[in-house]
Structures are given as structure tokens and as C-alpha cells.
Amino acid sequence: xxxxxxxxxxxxxxxxxxxxxxxxxxxxxxxxxxxxxxxxxxxxxxxxxxxxxxxxxxxxxxxxxxxxxxxxxxxxxxxxxxxxxxxxxxxxxxxxxxxxxxxx
Numbered sequence: 001x002x003x004x005x006x007x008x009x010x011x012x013x014x015x016x017x018x019x020x021x022x023x024x025x026x027x028x029x030x031x032x033x034x035x036x037x038x039x040x041x042x043x044x045x046x047x048x049x050x051x052x053x054x055x056x057x058x059x060x061x062x063x064x065x066x067x068x069x070x071x072x073x074x075x076x077x078x079x080x081x082x083x084x085x086x087x088x089x090x091x092x093x094x095x096x097x098x099x100x101x102x103x104x
Contacts, residue, residue: 030084037076037080038077041076045069045072053065
């Protein structure tokens with residue numbers, strides 16, 4: 001069984017050559033949108049702090065602030081990633097939800 005899975009998994013991520021250009025263009029567009037949103041979020045964080053983030057981290061060696069800024073960066077990156085990926089499972093329709101509730 002494991003041997004069968006190992007043979008199938010590598011082919012799950014293969015893109016045909018005819019479909020490669022749209023995939024690459026979509027990837028580039030989403031990367032650019034993600035970078036712009038990330039840059040805007042980082043600029044907002046730097047602007048709302050009452051002190052110089054760069055001075056505190058680089059000159060004063062404020063490790064706690066560096067950890068907080070790192071956590072903010074990771075959080076924003078996760079939000080952007082989720083927004084770009086979207087929901088892979090379709091949402092249930094109203095009829096399906098109603099039928100499920102009525103059958104219970």
C-alpha cells in the first residue's frame with residue numbers, strides 16, 4: 001500500500017507544459033500582491049509604534065521587540081497565505097445544511 005502511495009504522490013504536483021504559463025503567471029501575480037500587502041502591513045506597524053523600531057532592534061539590541069516584530073511578520077504572512085490559497089473545500093449549500101439538520 002505504501003509503495004502505491006509513493007508512486008502516485010510525485011505525479012500529483014506535475015503541471016503539463018500547456019498549462020504551465022497560466023500557472024506561472026498566476027503565481028507571479030499572487031506573489032506581487034502578497035508582497036505589496038505585506039509591505040503595507042509592515043509600514044503600518046512601523047508608523048504606529050511611538051519609537052524607532054530599527055533603532056531599538058539594531059542599536060539597543062532589544063530582543064523582546066525583535067521577537068514581537070517577528071511574530072507580527074509571521075502572522076501577517078500566514079494571513080496573506082490563507083487569503084491567497086482560499087478555501088479548498090466548497091461551502092455547503094443552504095439546502096444541504098437544512099437537509100442535514102432535518103435528518104438528525
